[in-house]
Amino acid sequence: MKTLYDVQQLLKKFGTYVYVGKRLWDIEVMALEIDHLHDADLISKKQFIQSKLVLNHEHKIEENKAKNKSHLGGI
Template sequence: MESLYDVQQLLKQFGIIVYVGKRIWDIELMQIELKKLYDSRLVDRDTYLSAWHILRREHHIEEGREQG
C-alpha cells in the first residue's frame, strides 16, 4: 500500500466510499472508518498501520496546502 488511492480501494472492499467534498475532510473520515475496521478485527495490524501512515502523510500535505 503506497497511496491514498490504495487506502480508498481497501475501504471500498468493505463497501466504504468516502466523499465529503473537501480532501482533508475525506482523509479524516477515512481515518475514522479505518480505525473502526481495525477495532472490529476486519483488517490486520500491518494493513492498518500502513494505511494509517498514508492517511497521516496525506493529511499533513493538505494542511500545508490550506495554510499557504
C-alpha cells in the first residue's frame, strides 16, 4: 500500500466511501475508519501500519499546501 488511492480501495472493500468535500478532512476521516477496522481486527497490523503511514504523509502534504497558500495570501 503506497498511495491514498490504495487506502481508499482498502476501505471500499468494507463498504466505506469517504468524501467530505475537502481533501484534508477526507484524509482525517479515512484515518479514523482505518483505526476502527484495526480495533475490530478486520485488517492486519501490516495493512494498518501501511495505511497510517500513507495517510500521515498525505496529511502533511495537505497541511503544507494550506500553510503555503496562507503565506502567499498575506503578500
